[in-house]
Amino acid sequence: MRTTIRVGVSTCGLAAGAEAVCSAIETYLHRRQLPVTLQRTGCLGACHREPLVEVMVDGASTLYGPVTPERVTPILDQHFGAGGRGIAADWVVSRRPDKQDYPFLARQVQITTQLCGVIDPSSLDHYLAHSGYEAFRAALRLPPEAIVQIVTEARLRGRGGAGYPTGLKWEHTRQQPGTPKFIICNADEGDPGAFMDRTMIEGDPHRLLEGMLIAAHAIGATQGYIYVRAEYPLAVKALRRAITQAQEYGVIGRNILGSGLDFTLTIKEGAGAFVCGEETALIHSIEGARGMPRLRPPYPSAQGLWGYPTNINNVETYCSVPSIILNGPGWFAGLGTARSGGTKAFALTGAIANSGLVEVPIGMTLRELIVDIGGGCQSGRTFKAVQLGGPSGGCIPTDLLDTRIDYEDLHATGAIMGSGGMVVVDDTTCMVDFTRFFLTFTQDESCGKCLPCRVGTRKMLGFLTRITHGQADQTDLDRLLHLCETVRLGSLCGLGQTAPNPVLTTMRYFKDEYLAHIADKRCPAHVCPLDDGRTMAAASGSNGRVALGTKHTAAVPGPEERQV
Amino acid sequence: MGDQQPTALRRYIYQGDPLLAPPPPELAAILERYRGQPDALITVLEEIQDHYGYLPQQGLQYTAHELGFPLSRVYGVATFYNLFQLSPPGRYVVRICKGTACHVNRSSEILTRVQVQLGIGEDETTPDGLLTLQTVACMGACSLAPVMVINDRTYGRMTPEKACTALAALQAEASGEGTR
Numbered sequence: 193m194r195t196t197i198r199v200g201v202s203t204c205g206l207a208a209g210a211e212a213v214c215s216a217i218e219t220y221l222h223r224r225q226l227p228v229t230l231q232r233t234g235c236l237g238a239c240h241r242e243p244l245v246e247v248m249v250d251g252a253s254t255l256y257g258p259v260t261p262e263r264v265t266p267i268l269d270q271h272f273g274a275g276g277r278g279i280a281a282d283w284v285v286s287r288r289p290d291k292q293d294y295p296f297l298a299r300q301v302q303i304t305t306q307l308c309g310v311i312d313p314s315s316l317d318h319y320l321a322h323s324g325y326e327a328f329r330a331a332l333r334l335p336p337e338a339i340v341q342i343v344t345e346a347r348l349r350g351r352g353g354a355g356y357p358t359g360l361k362w363e364h365t366r367q368q369p370g371t372p373k374f375i376i377c378n379a380d381e382g383d384p385g386a387f388m389d390r391t392m393i394e395g396d397p398h399r400l401l402e403g404m405l406i407a408a409h410a411i412g413a414t415q416g417y418i419y420v421r422a423e424y425p426l427a428v429k430a431l432r433r434a435i436t437q438a439q440e441y442g443v444i445g446r447n448i449l450g451s452g453l454d455f456t457l458t459i460k461e462g463a464g465a466f467v468c469g470e471e472t473a474l475i476h477s478i479e480g481a482r483g484m485p486r487l488r489p490p491y492p493s494a495q496g497l498w499g500y501p502t503n504i505n506n507v508e509t510y511c512s513v514p515s516i517i518l519n520g521p522g523w524f525a526g527l528g529t530a531r532s533g534g535t536k537a538f539a540l541t542g543a544i545a546n547s548g549l550v551e552v553p554i555g556m557t558l559r560e561l562i563v564d565i566g567g568g569c570q571s572g573r574t575f576k577a578v579q580l581g582g583p584s585g586g587c588i589p590t591d592l593l594d595t596r597i598d599y600e601d602l603h604a605t606g607a608i609m610g611s612g613g614m615v616v617v618d619d620t621t622c623m624v625d626f627t628r629f630f631l632t633f634t635q636d637e638s639c640g641k642c643l644p645c646r647v648g649t650r651k652m653l654g655f656l657t658r659i660t661h662g663q664a665d666q667t668d669l670d671r672l673l674h675l676c677e678t679v680r681l682g683s684l685c686g687l688g689q690t691a692p693n694p695v696l697t698t699m700r701y702f703k704d705e706y707l708a709h710i711a712d713k714r715c716p717a718h719v720c721p722l723d724d725g726r727t728m729a730a731a732s733g734s735n736g737r738v739a740l741g742t743k744h745t746a747a748v749p750g751p752e753e754r755q756v
Numbered sequence: 757m758g759d760q761q762p763t764a765l766r767r768y769i770y771q772g773d774p775l776l777a778p779p780p781p782e783l784a785a786i787l788e789r790y791r792g793q794p795d796a797l798i799t800v801l802e803e804i805q806d807h808y809g810y811l812p813q814q815g816l817q818y819t820a821h822e823l824g825f826p827l828s829r830v831y832g833v834a835t836f837y838n839l840f841q842l843s844p845p846g847r848y849v850v851r852i853c854k855g856t857a858c859h860v861n862r863s864s865e866i867l868t869r870v871q872v873q874l875g876i877g878e879d880e881t882t883p884d885g886l887l888t889l890q891t892v893a894c895m896g897a898c899s900l901a902p903v904m905v906i907n908d909r910t911y912g913r914m915t916p917e918k919a920c921t922a923l924a925a926l927q928a929e930a931s932g933e934g935t936r
Contacts, residue, residue, distance in 0.1 A: 207897045207910035239899030384894035385856030422802065422839055424896060425908070463798055463837030466893065480797035481829075482836040539898060541857035547899035582856065615856045629859050633893060639836075 195228045195271075198246040200309050202235035202394045203426050204387070208242040208258065216261035217245070220268050234395020236309030238296055239548035241285050244309070247271050253289040296546045299565050301527060301553045303535050304511035308395030308549075313430050316437040319398040325443055327514035331406045332451045336366060339410035343513065345521035347533035352378060352469070352506035353581060353610045354686075355532070355599035361503060364493035365411045368501035373413040376497065376504045377404055378474055379420040379427070382466040383582030384633060386613035388537040389507040391549045393420070393427040396511075397434035401457065403510030405443060406517060408455050411503050415456050419474055422461040431459055466583075466637035469611075470685045471496075471504045473639070484639045485685035506611065508537055528554035529598050536597060540566050542615035543573055552597065559593040562616060573618040577701070581610020583630040583637075584690035586697030587623065606697040608690070622719035623702040624709055628656040630694040638687065645688030648679035652695060659706060662713040662722030669706060673699065779818040782807060787822045797825065797833055801840060810841040838893075846881040846888035848926055852919075853903040855894030863902035867891065869916035870923065886930050887923065 197217060201210045214232065221228050236244055241257030245264075248254075249271055256267055256279075266279050291297040302308075311318035319325075331339055344359025365373060377400065381389040393400060404416050420428055435457055438444040446454045460478050467473045468483040475497050477483035496502020512534055516524045525533035537551040538561070545567030552561055562568065562578060569575045577587040586607035588595065595601050599609050617626060635649040655672040658664040676692035683689045699706060708714045713722055779787065786803045790796040800823065804815045811834055820827040834840045852858075852867050867878075874882055874889060881888040897903050900912025904919050911922060 203895075203910065204897050204899055207900050207903065207912040242899075381896065382893070384854075384859075385898050386894070387896035387898055390896040423892065423894075461799070461802060463802060463839040464893075465837050477798065478795065480795040480799075480833070482832050541898035541901060542860050547857075579856065613856065615860060617860050621860050626860070629856070637893075 194250060195226070196231055196248045197228055198231045198233045198248070198309070200235050200242060200244045201232045202391060203424070204235055204239045204391075205242050205244070206426075208239075209260065210243040212261045213243045213245060213259050213264060216264040217268070220264055224272060226272060231312050232314075233311060234308040234313050235391050235549065236297075237300075237302075237305060237391070237549035237551075238285065238294075238546070240546045244285065248289070251289065253287070254284060255286040255291065255294070256283050257285045259283070296548070296550075296565055296567070299560065300551050301535050302551045303515045303524075303527075304392055304399065304508050304537060305395065305549060305551050306515075307399065308391055311396065313395055313397055314433055316398065316434075316441060319396070323518060324398055325402055325441070327517035328402050328405050328409075328443060329449065331409055331517050332449060332453070336410045336412060339406060339517070340366060342521045343410070343516060346516045346524040347521075347528060347531070348509065348512055348516065348524065349532050349599065350505065351508035351512070351536065351611065353584070353608060355609060358505065358509055361493065361505070362407065362410050364491070365413075365501050365503040368494060370501055371412070372415060372500055373411055374497045374500055374502040375404060375408050375411060375413040375416045376471075376474065376478070376502060377416070377418045377510055378469065378471070378504055378506045379418055379424075380462045380468050380474065381421060381424075381507075381611065382469045382637075383584075383611055383613045385539060385541055385579075385582055385615045386611055387539045388549060388612040390424050390427050391539075392507055392511055392537070393424070394430050397427075397430045398438065399511045399514060400431075400507055401434055401438050401444070403513040404457065405448075405455060406513050407503065407505070407510060409453060413503065414454050415458070417458050417460050417478055417497070419460045419462055419468070419478060422463055428459065428461060435459070465639070466633070467639045467685070467687050470687060473685065474504065475502065482639070484641045485687075487684065508612070529596070532599055536609070536612065538612045538614040540614050540616070542579075543570050543575075543618040543621070544568075544616040545570050554598055555596050557594050557596055558588065561597065561614075562593065566616065569616065569618050573620065575616065576619050576621060577617050577623065579607075579615040579617060579626070579694075580613065581608040581690075581693070582613040583634045584608060584686065584693055585610045585613070586693045587617075587626075587701060588697070589701040592701075606693070606700055608693065620717055620719070622660075622715050622717035623698045623705045624656065624715075625660055625717075625719045627694045627698045628653065628660055631656055631691070634687065634691040638691075642682075642684035642688065644679050644682030645684065645691065648675060648683070648688065649691050651675055652679065652692070656695070659709045660715070660720040660722065662709060662720070664710050666710060669699075669710060775817055775821045779814075779822065783815060783818055784822075787819065791823065794823075794825075797823070797830065798837070801830075801834055805840060808844075810844045813842075843881075844885075846885050847930070848886060848906050849888045849890060850923065851890045851892045851895075851905040853893075853895045853897075853901070853905070854891050855898060855901070855903075857898035857901035858894075858903055861901045863914075866902055866904065866914055866916050866919045870919055873920050873923065884930075886927065 199214050243259050244257040245259045246255045286294040340359050340362050348358040349355040379389045465483045468477045470485045471492050473483040473485040492502040528534050532554050535551050535553050540550050541547045550565050577589050579587045588605050588607050602609050631653040635653045638645045638649050640646045655668055676695050680692045708716050790800050805811055816830050820830045854863050895903050902914050904911045904914045
């Protein structure tokens, strides 16, 4: 009897109590002297059922969740013949190895996350057992142009949100005459509400390294950097371990696998700045300076790190590459739409029944994702909107839920594909307050280099604060819209250019809520302080200085208290 | 700052170059490793903060002096990134996440309640040096929203009550140690 028990111990699993479950399992196995392997894996994506425990006996598999230390004994008794007091049916998530009986997982197509929650991320052997580094070996036998051609044919586009064709980007850098060339992986997942990169790195770090190695070969880069958030300590640890293993295995270093190719890889820990997701700001940060963007062109593909040609992609983009090489560009392109191939991972959170990481083929509708996979809203609540792309993105209302998940289709709604943050909001969320939340964030994270963003985001936040406090009138709304346009057109980098998106989309789809705040001095969701006088903490703190004094008392502010 | 409160006048008396003495050995060890690497400034500051828990003024001065940066550049980097702290943190650093998922799950109410209970605002430390309160943009554990982190331990699915109970437990534990 070959038995393995897997426990998901990513950041999300640990926060849900996976470590205590692991100890309980170890104690049980030790007490019964059972020859069972306990595997600590990454996150399967089904975060809403964590801690997850998968018991595999001779190819059969049962997935349990949420498992508490108290549930360990009854669950394991079932498998190891001790009878016991039995288990409740709702502890079981899935009874099949392919998980096709669990709707949350059945509708997904997992490529970049295929091994997350399946292998032990600290073990190179596990990765190798699942065709690890075979794509890189295959790529080494191909000329660089052929790899670029394959990626282009696969219609892979930048998963950081902008959607620039990856093959084209690689070709630009490849054709640059200068050496050395650099490649950078942007793992500075700054969007609040997003954890795709974290899950992929914690669950399957070697896939990222393999994708970067293939890119390095295609571009002719000899040095690589992974810029990862210091807020993700487990991810940083997983990467460090993976790089050491890859060096020992011989795929990183000099004369890799006898091909004559040299490649070194360095981890740079970001120190917490949202603007460093912008590529030129990220480069400045790697150079050890303040992470402020600069005007483009020249693009990093011509003049990047230290002035040399540099290719920057996001984690998910690199992670897609090994499967493209192994399965062919036609297979990858076929998964998606005519303009964009493959899959996209989303961090599905908020008022959703099944939150977690989902990976779906591009072209699936939002409704399929939210209702069929996400299970719709949490019970008793009514769906109101879905927010994509974090502070740079927008809200999509109920009647547009049949929009396909595709760069162009989403852009037409005013939202963006974004890096993968997907937050479902219900009728207890006030859209004006929600918009104000994003502006609080962008205002705080604006680097201050260019005026439209530095002052504009602050002014926009001021307008929104006044609206939520019932102190605005119709002209404020017009001025806010005008300001949005100025900030969008005038800002230096993507942070400022996209900062008005949350305002513009909510004004477009939820204008009635703005008007209720302005004309009736009423917050339909009973969130804003003007309505029932509840304190709104977000109005205090570091941003209380904006536009308003600190009015946290229960009094409804009257017109005489209005400040300008 | 410092043990005794300097008088207003004393602060302006020239007391010699504070950097004439070599840096303390633990700082020298960090700086020595990165000498001649202009791109390592952020890494150096991260290591200094790991060691001291924050960036002491002298640490910044020595970094500039030893690695050959203008002090303005070191200070510029130290104040640009959210990670760096210029004042010593309490024994426990309490971080309340105000990411999107946490926000729609009412993390702001948790923050308000904790502020009231501890009597401090954001980025402040309790007078006994036990707790520092911070907010973070996102911890990446959104499916457990709202999230609170105390030092390295993550607490998921928080409510104002649960947060206050956890903090009160820490305070009780610390005062228990004090009386023993």
